Amino acid sequence: MTTSGYTFIFGKWDRDADDIRLVRDQVFREELGFGEGFVDEHGDSGAIHVLVYEGGGRAVGAARMQPDGLIDYVAVLRPWRGNTVGGAIVSYLAHIAQVKNMETLWSEVTGDSLTFFRKNGFNETGVESGRGDTRRLRVVRPLGDSSAPVNIH
Secondary structure (H helix, E strand, O other): OEEOOEEEEEEOHHHHHHHHHHHHHHHHHHHOOOOOOOOOHHHOOOOEEEEEEOOOOOEEEEEEEOOOOEEEEEEEOHHHOOOOHHHHHHHHHHHHHHHOOOOEEEEEEOOHHHHHHHHOOOEEEEEEOOOOOEEEEEEOOOOOOOOOOOOOO
16 A cells, blocks of 8 residues: 555565564664663564555554554554554555454554554543553444444453
């Protein structure tokens, strides 16, 4: 998928691990100062990955979603933040979820991430993760279903 000079791809861990790690390391370790184990790579092989490349071919964004709809992270390099790249990633994940007939997308977030997920259509469920993070939920309607979505907790 190409939009506004960016290319979004459905990533594969065995093919795209270097680009995924590059974005994750820069965002989480270098920019945000999280430790090396912040993102557990054990969840990578069975996950759904999205990568975003700018026009010159540089990876500028990445996201990982588990088969149950859990979005583990959305990461966008600092110079590309605020340019709708993160929101477009979430929209792409929602499209993937619809194609896979998933009922929900959700994430456990805190801090600035709360604002990002609210802005991108996630609603608070009131369920706490035990780490003090708020679990948020975005309902995804199966393809062809014109009925109103129902929150499933």
